Amino acid sequence: MSDIKVVIDNKEVLVPSGSTILDATKKAGVHVPTLCHLDLHDTKMVNQAASCRVCVVEVDGRRNLAPSCATPATNGMVVRTNSMRVLEARKTVLELLISDHPKDCLSCAKAGECELQDLAERCGLRQIGITGDAQSTYKKDITRSLIRDMDKCIMCRRCETMCNTVQEVGALSGINRGFNAVISPAFELPMGETVCTHCGQCVAVCPTGALTENDATWEVVQALADPEKVVVVQTAPAVRVAIGEEFGREPGSIVTGQMVTALRQLGFDHVFDTDFAADLTILEEGTELLGRLEAFLGGDAKALPILTSCCPAWVNFIESQFPELIDIPSTAKSPQQMFGAIAKTYFAEKLNIPREKMVVVSVMPCLAKKYEATRKEFSVDGNPDIDIVISTRELGQLIKHANIELTALEETEFDNPLGMSTGAGVIFGTTGGVIEAAVRTAYEVYTKKPLPKIDFEELRGFEGVRVAAVDVDGLMLNIGIAHGLGNARALLTEVRDGNPRNLHAIEVMACPGGCIGGAGQPYHHGNSDIIKKRQAAIYQIDKDMPIRKSHENPAITEIYEAYLGKPMGELSHKLLHTHYHIKDKV
Amino acid sequence: MVANIQLTEEKFQELEAFINSLPTTKGELIRVLHKAQNIFGYLPAEVQKFVAKKLDVPTAKVFGVVTFYSYFTMVPKGENDIAICLGTACYVRGAEKILDAIKKEINIGVGETTPDGKFSITSLRCVGACGLAPVILVGEKVYGRITPDMVKGIIDNYR
Structure with a gap:
């Protein structure tokens, strides 16, 4: 495509043909305000409704003002973004918008x-x-x-x-x-x-x-203030690479240690990590994967593919939109729910308190987790495994409300035993991470050999749908990855219609980028670079971890030896696995 | 139009046959909704869900289209639908007063149906009989140059 010349506020710029006036203003370094417009690069999110008219500009030779977000730039176009007429129109538009707001x-x-x-x-x-x-x-x-x-x-x-x-x-x-x-x-x-x-x-x-x-922040305050309660908190992997933004830190800042200190200062009795539960998930889901793989290799074509089940929005999606595939997802609960089930059994027993005395709070990058925690199957006699779920934003608000300056805090470590985790646990926070963590463990359990290379670069990235073949000591595993439910629909439709690419294992995360782009994260206001920086931070944490494979987590070994028995065993099955329901909804 | 409010299996089959006869269902939502309203007399939730499923579009979108166009209705029309023209010519010749008189006479508003299913009121923009303004239609019959005090007499014909 050839470039075209556009004049923005007396400044000449060259833009590819097909660009909008708004694209040209950005090239010229002129920041035209927008409201309805949103272009999240790298995802399919382009909202060009041109309904708000805030971005109107004056174009020479054109009678009416043009919405710059939706008007194509043409060669030789002369645009003014700040003429009297534009400023007045913008103000009127704004007044009209606010008049009934x-x-x-x-x-x-x-x-x-x-x-x-x-x-x-x-x-x-x-x-x-x-x-x-x-x-x-x-x-x-x-x-x-x-x-x-x-x-x-x-x-x-x-x-x-x-x-x-x-x-x-x-x-x-x-x-x-x-x-x-x-x-x-x-x-x-x-x-x-x-x-x-x-x-x-x-x-x-x-x-x-x-x-x-x-918003559930006040419920957390009330729980913390109750002397009768033991309040336990878990934080999801994606929270530590985003909450810094709420306190003015650059996107992608890793503030794990300071977040832990802040949680302790807020008064939580035990500060634990969802990453531990992610490692546990890998042991359960990985074992399930190997079992189904064995059945598949033994001739049961329906045993695979297996779908990940960590993402509650994804689970809701398959339950209401793909009833015919309801048996394919792993039965493993999500890390959040595994954590709750373990906290209110294993850990409550350790503390020698009844489960009703314990309040389990989750800090999640996600809003679907709030819903997930209320599903009936995740409670015992009406007492939920997870009592309260707050988002990354809500935790930021809570910390500010308590007069704690996160960025000035010392770094401290999570408590044990449910705070010990590996690099495999933390990458759950990004698209491609769950399946990479699963492959790291499945490879070593299946081949009984150490991994030649721990980083599976072929599973990483930001494209909406990715397919890669992973060499498990001669056995080629075809892996599919989708983030964003539209991309998941494409992959699921493919599986439903005969699975032509012969996918064996599929990871889906509902949000663009995975949990790092979750709806509970600090607002990105349309800047998708923020999500990529969080992703880089996740992989950085993984790289810096001394242990990077879930099955090598000593706290995981300990919990199986002392309590659970073996992955997919009787108690594991009861506490750590679930089932799905077809939902006929509009 | 005679009230046609039963959602019988035959009607769904007729609609399904129509949808199946289309070379493609892509972009045909409005056409299908026209046909559906023709068959059922109105577009209740069950029919919208059926259309959504057959056309593989979200039910929310079907509902969005149904609520956008005033032609589509989710309320079954009465046995005798009274359509009042509120177009410019009728309006300036007092259509609003006629409408008020109709509302008062049968005690319902525009887009509603009497509890006994006898009458409903629809407003429209022109029937092409501006010379007779103000105009109302009861079913297919046109009444022109009417005044508020004629309303009761007209409606009594259908009671």
């Missing part, structure tokens, strides 16, 4: 992260001259994971694009017309009664407070 910014869950608020501040809006009806006809829709407050919706349609084009879940659509138009599930059902997977990616891209997490 609730003004409860002080108590809004999105305060400080709201792109509409930022824009009003940037444009110096000091009064709203336009008044009229305010929308207050929509009831708040509260699920275990998220809250939809459609009065705060500005109809940018980012969530709709995310849910339909990227995740291909299809839970959300624009409904009605004109002033009554709103984004909604089918038949205006509550989200919890639809095919919504709770992945929360709609929350991750919502510019305002229309979609936010169902």
Whole structure:
């Protein structure tokens, strides 16, 4: 494609033909504000609704102002982004958007992260001259994971694009017309009664407070304040490479030790690591994989492929969208749930307390984990294995609320025994990581030989769907990896229609990039480089770990010897495995 | 239009046969919904779910289209659908007063159906009889140059 010449505010730039005016302004170093527009490079997320009109610019020879995000640049185009006419139009657009927007910014869950608020501040809006009806006809829709407050919706349609084009879940659509138009599930059902997977990616891209997490921080404060309770916390792998962002650290900063100190200062009695449970997952899932592989090699064609089951949004997706494949996922519980099951049995017994006395808190990069913790099968006599789930953002808020300056803290280590982990546990946080961790263990257990090379570069990366063959001492294992549910759908459809690439094992994570791009992470505001930096940090932690294979984790060896018996054994099966339910939902 | 509110198996089969007769279902959602409304008289949730499944599109999207176009309705029409024109010509000649009189007479609003299923009210934009403004239709029959005090008499014909 040839380049074209565009003049932006008197500055000439060359851009590839097919670029939008907005692309050209970026090249010229001019930052035109946008609101509905969102282009998450490296994923399919491009929202070009051009519905907000905030990015309008003046183009010579064109009668009307043009939305720069959706207008193609043409050769010789002369654009002004800051003429009087543009500034006035932008201000009017903003006033119109805000005229029917609730003004409860002080108590809004999105305060400080709201792109509409930022824009009003940037444009110096000091009064709203336009008044009229305010929308207050929509009831708040509260699920275990998220809250939809459609009065705060500005109809940018980012969530709709995310849910339909990227995740291909299809839970959300624009409904009605004109002033009554709103984004909604089918038949205006509550989200919890639809095919919504709770992945929360709609929350991750919502510019305002229309979609936010169902905040549980205060429940944590109450548990910590209760002298009767023993409060245990686990932190997922992806949290340690992202929470620093909440305290002004560069994306990709590794703050594991400081996070542990902060959790201790908050008053948690035991600070543990989901990475331990990830290692446990590998022992269970890896053993299952080898068992199914043996059956497969013995002639049972249906024994493979095996699908990973760590991601609760992914589990929800397969339950509601691929009923015919319901028997394929590994029966291993997710690390979060394995942790809860072990904490409230093995560890509670060690402490000699009943499970009701223990409160298990999870810190997750994820909103679907909030939902997962409430699934009935993950409780004993009404007492859940995981009591409270908070997101990375919520932990950041909690730490700030407690007057703790994370970045100034000393680094300390997780407690034992459920805090000991390996490099294989930490890479669970990124796309490709779970399967790499599984292969590291499966290889050595299967061949009884040490791995020649521990890094499986062929499984890493950021492409939405990756397929690689891994040489297990002469046995070629075909591995499929997908991140983002739309990509997962493509891979699953392939498996359903005969598995032509003969995939043996498939890893799926619902969010772009895996858990590092989860909906509970600090907001990326459209900058996908942030997710890549978190990924690099995850692999860095793995590289720096003294032990990098799950089966070599001494705490794991200990728990099997002292308590569980063997992987897939009777007690393991009871505590660490689950089953799935077909859900017929709209 | 006679109320056609039963969701019988035959009707679903008719709709399915229509969908199967299409060379492709891609981009045919609106056409299929037209046919479905034609068959069932309205588009209840069951029908929308059926269409979504057959066309392999999210039910939320089907619902989005149904709620966007005023032609589509999720409420079954009454035995006698009263369509009132609110187009410019009728409007300036007092259509709104006629509408008020109809609402008062049968005690329902636009897009609603009386509990006994006898009447429903639809508003539309032009029937091409501006010379007769203001105009209402009951079923297929056109009534022109009407005044509010004629409304009761017209409706009584159908009681």
